[in-house]
Amino acid sequence: MTQATAIGLNVQERDVVDTPLVGAPPIGQVGAVFESPRGPLNVAVRATSLGRCRQVWGGLSKKYKAGYCMRGLFKNAGQYGAVLYGTRITTSAMNAAIAATILGSVVEPFALAPNDDIVIDTDNGGDETATFLATKASVVGNGGTFPTSFAGGETLSFRVEGKQIDVIFTAAAQAINDVLVEINAAGEGFSAKASGGEVQILSDVFGTSSSIEILAGGTALAGLGLTAGTSLGTGNVTNIKKVTVAEVKAIVEAATTALNVLSDGGKVRFTGTQTGVSGEVDIKSGAAVSKLGHVVGTTNGTNTGSAAPTPAFVTLQRSSTDVWTFTAGFLGRQDPGAWANGSVYLFLSANLTDSNKRDLSVRYKEPGSTTAVEVERWTGLDASNVVSVLNNPTQGSEYVVVNIEGGDSGVPDVSSNETALSSGTVGKDAVASPTNSDYEGGLASFNGLDTQVITNFDLDDAMWAGSLESYCAGRADVLGVFQTPQGASIAAIKADFASLRKGKSFIAGYRSYCEVNDGFGGAIKVPVIGHVIGAAYIRKPRSRGDIVHTAPAGKSTFLLDVLSVDDAIYSQPQLKELANDTHINSIVFESKSGFYVKTSRTMSTENKWLSIHVRLLTNHIKVSFQESLGDLEQEGNNPDTRRRLRDSVIDFMEQLDNQNAFEKSGGFGNNVAVVCDESNNPQRTVQQRRMVCDVAYRPAEIAEEVAVNLIQTRDGIQVVDA
Known part of the structure; x- marks a missing residue:
């Protein structure tokens, strides 16, 4: 018995398994x-303007x-x-109690200074201080002779963090200050100065990567009192001006008993150990605080929160009956979060033509505004239609959904004042x-x-x-x-x-x-x-x-x-x-x-x-075929139908070729091939109720690098007819 492998039109790349396709996606x-302040959860909503985005998902928020x-x-x-x-989307996990945590605002590397420190009290355990230590590599002469009696041509070679500096002195380098001027002029990354009447050479780098190596063989060594050898910087960082999060972690965790230091996007995150509101990270003082992107102050942990954000709501009723509960919503779906608290207002009035019906004014107060403005008006509502009208998934309210308690068939009292939705919570989204x-x-x-x-x-x-x-x-x-x-x-x-x-x-x-x-x-x-x-x-x-x-x-x-x-x-x-x-x-x-x-x-x-x-082009070809060639389904699998399919494909590919989608060398036939005949539709394939069309194409490639060769000639340029 013949088994169908796929039903309908299927367009696929030859090395991809059968995949359901959708309509051709237009550009844009x-x-x-x-995450956003508002909007229905886990459902795609279409927006074609920035204003619509603000309406559906809320305005700008730094969170x-x-x-x-x-x-x-x-x-x-x-x-x-x-x-x-x-x-x-929102988090699906329950919000457990968490420890105090605070994230810095500066991305590594951090530009500190030697002996910068930070004082922190973690979980009320007392003040603890972490200090960042660093010294420069330094070499000082011993027994240098000044004036030097240099005749000119004397040499001194040394390396600073591995980079070699070569000094060739002039005859003017006699006094120590003259010697220092010529050393300092020889390169960067170091400085030379006088120390107790001797020449001192120092690296510009503070930290363990700092090094000065005096090389043997220099003819000026003896006169300057210098000897071959290496001096290294010290400290607990590699370079005090380029401190990494890993170094901050090692230094701070070694100096504290309950503080954890983590890298969060290249920033320093301090986290305590004790969970719940009693846990805290209290940054007290220190020159390193602001340089790490932190501020002085206390941050507490949080206790267990609600399992999910909840929407704001308000109940309108007549005495204890005819209860209509309005909840923050969007086109028939609840819209959880605190966004509607004190921002969405309802005003229920009697319908002008039927006192047994109600008209509803939905008003919205933009963040920062003091006035709620009417954004929706619904008329002629009663228990028989209010749910179907307001909760309609395509034409309903974009601010509320409504629920009527079972058995209630009347309408609520008219409003004396506009009533705000309230009690919406951010729940676990807060932490x-x-x-x-x-x-x-x-x-x-x-x-x-x-x-x-x-x-x-x-x-x-x-x-x-x-x-x-x-x-x-x-x-x-x-x-x-x-x-x-x-x-x-x-x-x-x-x-x-x-x-x-x-x-x-x-x-x-x-x-x-x-x-x-x-x-x-x-x-x-x-x-x-x-x-x-x-x-x-x-x-x-x-x-x-x-x-x-x-x-x-x-x-x-x-x-x-x-x-x-x-x-x-x-x-x-x-x-x-x-x-x-x-x-x-x-x-x-x-x-x-x-x-x-x-x-x-x-x-x-x-x-x-x-x-x-090339990926965009291939996607476009696949889904375009899927959309446009569906009328060939359930047609006879014969030479005429296969010719129609082949010609349709060729027409489409020629349109793309006119847009320079394919290589041009050798013409269209050399870069696009469409086969749909007996060669790829043998009798066995036909009996399986399948029609095969093979489409081969060579996409045009882009120029990622443009090379322009400049050739200078002194013989002149001659232009001749070919």
């Missing part, structure tokens, strides 16, 4: 998961990154517009962050949606990038875009994200956080991913005529709505290391172009899948 459709990423997305997409399918699995759960909300790219406005680690790869590879028709951690070095990125590189990858990563206006008179650092998607994946291809295979990089992807971008200055070796060794894409700065996306690579190791535009 983005899926994102994130949440999403609002700033949304602003970056829409501002960089500009006139071309964007469609955001956003999914709010616990969602886990990777919480964000993974949010990805399911994008199944069946037309999205070109999917991202996360919050997480920036390799675990999330791996989850994103799994989801996108499973769909095989969407590109995942992720962010690397703030302040991470190229070496750290290489180590943390190496496991994500694979033969054919469906994700692309970007380095850097950006600084933006926080909307409250200051600035805030947020992931650059929203800005990148708006500029590179929407504005650039849309401005070029909706060319889906446009490489999302280059100077035309300049970023708007940024004050600065971290790690935007690279040497050529650093750019190559980031691109070749990590496949993470960089954002760079040039004075004439501003900040823009420099490279466009996926995490693929196979060269044919390396470029992002």
Whole structure:
């Protein structure tokens, strides 16, 4: 008996298992998961403007990154517009009691000074002091003769942190001050001065990496009283001006009994041992406090919180009956959190034509405003229709949902004053962050949606990038875009994200956080991913005529709505290391172009899948076939039908070829081949109720490096007809 392997039209890459496909995603459709002040949980909501984003998920809040990423997305997409399918998530774990914890604001390395200290009382155990120690390497002469009687040409060679300095004295180097001038002029990273009538050479570095090595053989050694040998700096840090979190951890934990020091995105996090509100981290004083990004003060732990955030609500009724309970909500779903407390107001009035019905005014007070403004009005409500009207999933209220107690068939009393929703709680969101699995759960909300790219406005680690790869590879028709951690070095990125590189990858990563206006008179650092998607994946291809295979990089992807971008200055070796060794894409700065996306690579190791535009093109071809060729299902599997399928595919591929999607050498027939005849549809395949069409294509590659060779000639240039 013949068994069907798949029903309907199936378009797939030859080395990918059968994968359900969705409709062709237009340019500018983005899926994102994130935390936000409001919004229904674990459901994708469509927004086509920044104003709509504020309405659905709340305005800007320094607690949440999403609002700033949304602003970056829409501002960089500009006139071309964007469609955001956003999914709010929350943590699913119970909120256990936690110890006191405080995170610094400065990213390593930290510029300290010798003997800087920090005094901390952890969990009321008493003051404890951690001190950062460092001295310079120093060499002092013994028995130097001044004036020197140098005739000129005398030499002194020494190394400073391994870098060799060579001094050739002139005959003018007689007095000790003249000698010091000529030594100091020979290089950088050290200083020479007089000490007790002798020459002293000191490294500029404080710490154990500091070293001065006097090399043997110098003809000026005896006259200066110097001998060959090495002097090392001392202390408990390598370089006091470049202290790492690891060094802070070692020094502070050694000096304290109950304090734990962790690295959190390159910042120092102090955490106590005792859980609950009785635990505390009390930073008392010390010159190192502000340099580590901390402030003097006390932070307490928290007790067990509620299992989940709860929505605000209000009950309107007639005496003890006819109870209508209004809860903060959005299109039939509850909208938990504290956002509606004292912000959403209801006013119930008698309907003008039927006193047995009610009209409802929903009013909203924007953060910072003193007046609630009507945002919705519903008329002619009674027990028979209020639930179906307000809780309608497409046309209902975007501020409340309503519930009627069983058996109540009347209407509540009219309002004498507007009544505010209250008692909404942030619950565990106040102290616990969602886990990777919480964000993974949010990805399911994008199944069946037309999205070109999917991202996360919050997480920036390799675990999330791996989850994103799994989801996108499973769909095989969407590109995942992720962010690397703030302040991470190229070496750290290489180590943390190496496991994500694979033969054919469906994700692309970007380095850097950006600084933006926080909307409250200051600035805030947020992931650059929203800005990148708006500029590179929407504005650039849309401005070029909706060319889906446009490489999302280059100077035309300049970023708007940024004050600065971290790690935007690279040497050529650093750019190559980031691109070749990590496949993470960089954002760079040039004075004439501003900040823009420099490279466009996926995490693929196979060269044919390396470029992002090839992945975008392949996704587009697959889902376009899926959408447009469905009318061939259930048609006869005969030469005429196969010809129709082949011709339809060729027509579509020729349209892409006219947009320069494929290589041009040798013409269309040399770069695109479509086979749908008896050669790949033998009788056995036909009997299995399958029709096969093979499409081979050679995508056009981009120029990642442009080389212009300048050739100077002294023989003249002759131009002749060929």
